[in-house]
Amino acid sequence: MAKVLSVDTLRKPAVFLHSRWFCWPLSRRKYGSNDETSSSSSSQYLHRSLVPTMHYQKSLPRLPVPKLEDTIRRYLAAQQPLLDDQQFRNTERVAQDFLAGEGKRLQEVLLAQDRKNKHTSYISGPWFDMYLSARDPVVLNFNPFMSLNDDPKTEYNGQLVRASNMVCSAVRFMKTLRAGLLEPEVFHLDPARSDTDAFKKLIRWAPTSLAWYGAYMLKAFPLDMSQYFRLFNSTRVPHPGRDQLFTDPAGRHLLVMRKGNMYVFDVLDPAGKMLPPARIRDNLSYILSDGTPAPDFPLGALTAENRDVWAGLRDKLLATGNGEVLKTVDSALFCLCLDDVTLRDSVDASHNMLHGDGVNRWFDKSFSIIVARDGHAAINFEHSWGDGVAVLRFLNEIYKDTTQKPLVHPDQAAAGASSASDVRRLSFQLDDSLRDGIKKAKAGFDAAVSRLTIDAMQFTGGGKERLKAAKLSPDAVAQLSFQMAFLRQYGQTVATYESCSTAAFRHGRTETIRPASAFTKRCAHAFVNEPARHAASELLDMLRHCSDYHSQLTKEAAMGQGFDRHLFALRCLSAEAWRPPHDLYADPAYAAINHNILSTSTLSSSAVRLGGFAPVVPDGLGVGYGVHDNWIGCNVSGYPARDVPGFLRCVHRSLEDIFNVLDGKALN
Structure with missing residues (x-):
């Protein structure tokens, strides 16, 4: 994914939603409503929120x-386990100098700006700029994936049927959202009081300027939904230096890719109603049966290119008469990728859903639904527009809708309409320089993905139930196992990143949890380097200290009380004033803590099978994990600098040691 909200983790209005790739489902959260007034309404909307x-x-x-x-103070605490004594003294000195001088001045400017911009958050603008100004390709560097569980009804897992149902449910979600009928995203700490029709009928009459406070009185915590409007009809458009986000809600068509060919057809009629599901199914059937060969120069490869290079090639596309067709691509509701592959296992699925062949994708779309020949489905999404809250909510809703109320069935007869007249295959005018650019983009993509290793591991010796019974945070234990594994494999404690959503606040983005701490360093050293010197009871005490501290960091991050985003915003202010960076930012320790060798994110959802992302640095590891009731799973990526299977073996060994200590067993 998940760190799920619960009474154990939440004692005040904080929300612990993780995101580099995703944000997490809320425990005790019921989506939807049975308040559907007619069959026609039911076919157009997922539900009608009170x-x-x-x-x-x-x-x-x-x-x-x-x-x-x-x-x-938090910055220095996070630096301590990463530095030797001399390095720490130097970092402490420059940090205290920053606090007393330049930092104080920048803080005053930041507070003044924040007071003038009460409609948003202090981090929203700089965070958009960070993403949109990045020049690296979005594939591998930014776009993550989430893979859906198969439909429990096996006959609904055929590629055509599943893709058709997912398109219909996605359109229904879009219509429900835009009609204002989608249930607000709310965490209910006391659902017996707040997640009820009686409360909803009352709170809907509260003025919008006061509604949050009414929910808060009953321990319900609404989340920011400002990013949702970018879900549909949106594309990241390359420009030199800084990209732009394009959204055109008037678009009524779907973009479909197969074998690198691009097709479009309307899924909404001129009145905004979804077309009959059978007609959507027939249009997709037509595309699947189209015998057009793969293009020699697949345009989708350009979206895997360096952003400045892609921007220059896009200008050439516009100059050669492709403006209207590019607008058609950019304004499509979303992209559906029909892949002619059958996936062997989770590792094969991870590679396909994270990057595929670089041909049958348009990585710039806000999201793409990918459906393989065997019906295995996933979503790959562009990250600049949002942090995953909307994406996981969307996935949960469409999985529920497609599995419980499918509109297309395996034995359904054809609609009888002429799909050949509905579906249009897009063609582009290419000159020699564009053909050469596509060729180079594909070669660069192939070289990049050839260096990526992905592997997975399941630990079945215990999970969330045993950890909670021992009064340990499941997420803290998983993170500790990564610290122990890296120490066992490489003999180091390194910068570690775990993202936490701040969606409990207006225009909140993310904050960083720093799992590597003085507590985890001491505990990992005891488990890995000197286990025989410590009784099981001593090791258990260390586990509890790690758990308590990690829970504290998580709560602080969720409340916007970390250090990463704050220091980032202050640095941006300094750069805007054309001032040289303070020594704090020039300190090698600052660069090192932001060179996140362990980039981690957790997921738990009944809809999601697994998720993944590439490392954020060349010598790093991308660690996707989930702590389930009775098992723990990891999906890890890495480049040649790291031994991914070896790391997973060390994680497994670390979890074995931890659960042996829970059983009171001494370690050798």
């Missing part, structure tokens, strides 16, 4: 700007 979708948005609390002294 509370308008954006009812809480105006009254959401604002993301706080942390106190600078707290940020420096």
